[in-house]
Amino acid sequence: MSIESNLLKKERQNVTFSVEELTNVWDGGKEDTEIRRKVVKVFGDDPVLKSPPICTMTREERYTEATRKCVYIFRNMLQKNGIYPGSKEFEHFWNAMPIEYTLLIHMGAFIPCIMSFGSEEQVAKWLPLSANLNIICTYAQTELGHGSFLRGLETEATFDRETQEFVINCPKVSSMKWWPGDMGLNANHALVMANLIVGGKKYGMHPFMVQIRDLSTHMPLPGVTVGDIGSKMGFEAIDNGFLYMKNVRIPRENLLNKNSEVKPDGTYVKKASDRLMYGSMVNLRVNLPKSQAIDVLAKACTIAIRYSAVRRQGLLNPGGAEVAVLDYTLQQHKLIPQLATVYATKFAGEGIIKKHQAFLQNMAKGNISDLAEIHALSASFKASVSEQCTEGVEVCRRACGGHGYSQASGLPHLLSKVTPTCTYEGENTVLYLQTARYLVKCAKEKAADLPESILFLVQPIQNARGNITSLDNLALYFKNRAALCVQAASKKVNQMSNKGLAMHEAWDKSSVQLVHATKAYVIQYIFDAFASFVKEVKCSKSVKEILEDLCCLYGLHYINNCSGDFLKLGILTAHHCNIAEEAEIALLEKLRPNAVGIVDAFDFTDSSMESCLGAYDGNVYERLFDMAKLSPLNKEPVHQASYKYLRPYLLEGRDILEGAKSKL
Numbered sequence: 001m002s003i004e005s006n007l008l009k010k011e012r013q014n015v016t017f018s019v020e021e022l023t024n025v026w027d028g029g030k031e032d033t034e035i036r037r038k039v040v041k042v043f044g045d046d047p048v049l050k051s052p053p054i055c056t057m058t059r060e061e062r063y064t065e066a067t068r069k070c071v072y073i074f075r076n077m078l079q080k081n082g083i084y085p086g087s088k089e090f091e092h093f094w095n096a097m098p099i100e101y102t103l104l105i106h107m108g109a110f111i112p113c114i115m116s117f118g119s120e121e122q123v124a125k126w127l128p129l130s131a132n133l134n135i136i137c138t139y140a141q142t143e144l145g146h147g148s149f150l151r152g153l154e155t156e157a158t159f160d161r162e163t164q165e166f167v168i169n170c171p172k173v174s175s176m177k178w179w180p181g182d183m184g185l186n187a188n189h190a191l192v193m194a195n196l197i198v199g200g201k202k203y204g205m206h207p208f209m210v211q212i213r214d215l216s217t218h219m220p221l222p223g224v225t226v227g228d229i230g231s232k233m234g235f236e237a238i239d240n241g242f243l244y245m246k247n248v249r250i251p252r253e254n255l256l257n258k259n260s261e262v263k264p265d266g267t268y269v270k271k272a273s274d275r276l277m278y279g280s281m282v283n284l285r286v287n288l289p290k291s292q293a294i295d296v297l298a299k300a301c302t303i304a305i306r307y308s309a310v311r312r313q314g315l316l317n318p319g320g321a322e323v324a325v326l327d328y329t330l331q332q333h334k335l336i337p338q339l340a341t342v343y344a345t346k347f348a349g350e351g352i353i354k355k356h357q358a359f360l361q362n363m364a365k366g367n368i369s370d371l372a373e374i375h376a377l378s379a380s381f382k383a384s385v386s387e388q389c390t391e392g393v394e395v396c397r398r399a400c401g402g403h404g405y406s407q408a409s410g411l412p413h414l415l416s417k418v419t420p421t422c423t424y425e426g427e428n429t430v431l432y433l434q435t436a437r438y439l440v441k442c443a444k445e446k447a448a449d450l451p452e453s454i455l456f457l458v459q460p461i462q463n464a465r466g467n468i469t470s471l472d473n474l475a476l477y478f479k480n481r482a483a484l485c486v487q488a489a490s491k492k493v494n495q496m497s498n499k500g501l502a503m504h505e506a507w508d509k510s511s512v513q514l515v516h517a518t519k520a521y522v523i524q525y526i527f528d529a530f531a532s533f534v535k536e537v538k539c540s541k542s543v544k545e546i547l548e549d550l551c552c553l554y555g556l557h558y559i560n561n562c563s564g565d566f567l568k569l570g571i572l573t574a575h576h577c578n579i580a581e582e583a584e585i586a587l588l589e590k591l592r593p594n595a596v597g598i599v600d601a602f603d604f605t606d607s608s609m610e611s612c613l614g615a616y617d618g619n620v621y622e623r624l625f626d627m628a629k630l631s632p633l634n635k636e637p638v639h640q641a642s643y644k645y646l647r648p649y650l651l652e653g654r655d656i657l658e659g660a661k662s663k664l
């Protein structure tokens with residue numbers, strides 16, 4: 001056994017709690033852990049799902065491998081293993097997915113969309129086809145020229161009464177659809193968001209089912225120009241595409257008409273609120289943070305913490321042995337708060353998923369009164385979590401020194417996967433501003449008219465009592481800060497508009513404060529939700545203590561990073577800030593011996609991380625060397641480029657050196 005393996009073994013011997021029990025808490029119960037492991041095992045044992053490491057493949061190979069495996073998974077594995085939406089197995093399905101996948105937009109964005117936009121007949125027609133991969137459909141909303149400002153989308157769907165068809169057109173280059181996943185190569189249909197035009201009148205954005213490729217040859221249909229947008233920062237396996245449509249005709253029935261319809265005579269009928277058009281985005285904002293950001297940070301923490309426990313560099317005691325870098329307080333200060341972020345966002349996210357499910361149930365009964373609240377919450381939560389996780393993954397990557405820059409560490413892949421969560425499904429700034437709109441409105445309301453989650457905004461500020469680092473007091477600081485920030489930002493908007501600025505100008509001039517206030521609001525939500533979870537969770541004392549410490553650390557780390565804000569608002573004094581700083585450092589020291597145990601509890605398989613630094617056995621150096629040997633550049637002992645370009649000068653060098661030698 002290598003020295004490094006032994007070091008991890010020792011770390012595990014020092015853990016003071018049951019890792020298995022923490023895994024159960026993380027999964028949502030013992031039964032969930034069993035189900036997750038079962039699903040992971042079925043996928044892990046299947047030889048069809050084996051591929052070379054992604055860092056040894058070209059983009060084309062990665063796309064091909066991911067498509068091959070996903071077709072196999074969706075066609076052969078899901079049903080066979082009881083993995084269907086609504087099942088427990090489905091909840092844990094992400095843990096079993098290959099490290100790269102395609103058909104995500106088809107399965108994860110299009111299918112939920114057809115269910116929320118389609119009438120019963122339309123769902124009956126399209127859902128079985130798409131679930132069986134008989135059609136592949138992308139969600140085509142963003143255009144080359146517009147992504148955030150949806151009213152600016154330019155693609156048009158004009159009703160032709162004569163033929164009972166819609167004619168789809170991208171009038172300009174900027175109007176072509178650009179970015180949608182699965183669209184470049186795989187999709188033969190697109191759910192196109194286009195401006196509906198009937199009898200010359202514009203009715204705004206509506207969803208249309210558009211066939212874009214021939215069903216037997218897979219060639220683009222007449223009027224359709226479609227392809228892959230090219231190499232990106234990451235997502236090498238995914239065929240994000242462009243789609244340019246010129247006079248593409250689709251039947252009238254292809255307007256997804258659960259919420260609105262065009263009758264044969266051209267009458268436009270609105271059946272539900274325009275806002276439900278945005279429902280699919282709320283759905284994804286609620287559901288994507290866990291698999292696309294929080295789990296990604298959890299993997300980065302696993303890699304960085306295991307590696308930091310075996311990487312020895314320098315001395316803590318003069319004359320002593322070299323120490324693991326995790327023993328440096330500064331390394332703990334980088335990494336352990338990231339663990340706290342993983343826990344806080346995961347448990348807060350579960351609360352939002354439950355709220356969203358309740359909203360969907362009410363919506364089915366025709367009640368959408370909670371839409372504004374769930375929109376505001378999901379928009380700011382997606383923005384905050386994607387930001388925290390992206391920053392966290394980069395912290396983990398840099399905390400691994402040089403090896404963190406190597407693809408073999410797995411960390412660049414994780415970073416390139418999490419970074420776009422700040423952009424897709426709503427650019428974060430734009431989402432924060434959406435929530436700000438809601439908060440400013442709420443700040444003007446009477447308490448009786450507000451949902452419980454927002455009541456604190458209009459209630460009197462309460463003073464903390466007792467131990468300033470208790471979870472109750474930390475929760476109170478976050479609430480007080482959020483309330484004061486929202487009130488200050490609202491006041492600024494009012495003052496600017498009272499000075500004579502138009503409302504939109506007043507809003508823009510206050511937008512820095514508005515986004516700041518929204519971040520304060522969502523952090524208080526996350527902290528409060530995590531603290532409530534920690535209080536209520538049923539588990540042993542030792543596991544509870546770990547969770548309490550992580551919760552406290554989440555709060556303290558955040559406060560210490562922006563203590564200026566708490567001081568400025570009069571919530572904390574300089575004395576409090578000093579106590580908070582010391583309390584954070586003490587917590588790091590306390591959590592340090594359990595750090596490896598806490599990441600072990602995530603229970604990620606080695607193959608789900610493809611990391612030479614983060615594998616369970618800690619054999620980092622052997623793995624790095626083995627992976628380097630697999631590099632395609634090492635296939636031949638001498639690369640063609642060396643022969644072709646360098647050799648003449650190297651031969652000159654040889655002659656000079658050998659000439660010099662013969663003169664000696």
Ligand SMILES: CCCCCCCC/C=C\CCCCCCCC(=O)SCCNC(=O)CCNC(=O)[C@H](O)C(C)(C)COP(=O)(O)OP(=O)(O)OC[C@H]1O[C@@H](n2cnc3c(N)ncnc32)[C@H](O)[C@@H]1OP(=O)(O)O
Binds near residue numbers: 147150427434
């Ligand atoms: C086997 C699979 C399992 C799957 C499981 C699931 C996991 C999935 C995992 C992984 C998949 C993910 C992979 C990547 C996916 C990437 C996909 C994409 O990127 S698709 C493109 C997204 N594009 C955006 O999000 C645009 C962002 N822009 C907007 O949302 C709008 O344009 C907006 C709202 C910012 C501005 O639009 P305005 O100007 O038309 O609207 P205004 O005037 O501001 O608002 C009108 C009213 O509507 C409300 N509103 C706006 N959005 C709302 C919403 N979403 N819901 C409810 N109300 C909303 C507002 O609050 C406002 O209300 P008041 O007037 O104040 O009362």
Ligand SMILES: Cc1cc2nc3c(=O)[nH]c(=O)nc-3n(C[C@H](O)[C@H](O)[C@H](O)COP(=O)(O)OP(=O)(O)OC[C@H]3O[C@@H](n4cnc5c(N)ncnc54)[C@H](O)[C@@H]3O)c2cc1C
Binds near residue numbers: 240
């Ligand atoms: C990996 C990936 C996958 C994607 N998948 C899909 C998909 O499947 N389907 C799909 O339809 N789209 C997809 N998209 C597109 C994505 O949804 C958009 O890129 C996103 O909504 C942001 O829009 P934008 O690119 O127009 O950014 P822009 O809005 O142009 O943003 C540029 C800058 O302007 C700022 N800005 C914009 N508006 C405002 C404002 N009102 N106030 C202040 N600042 C503002 C932003 O904050 C940002 O800093 C994907 C994108 C990526 C990166």
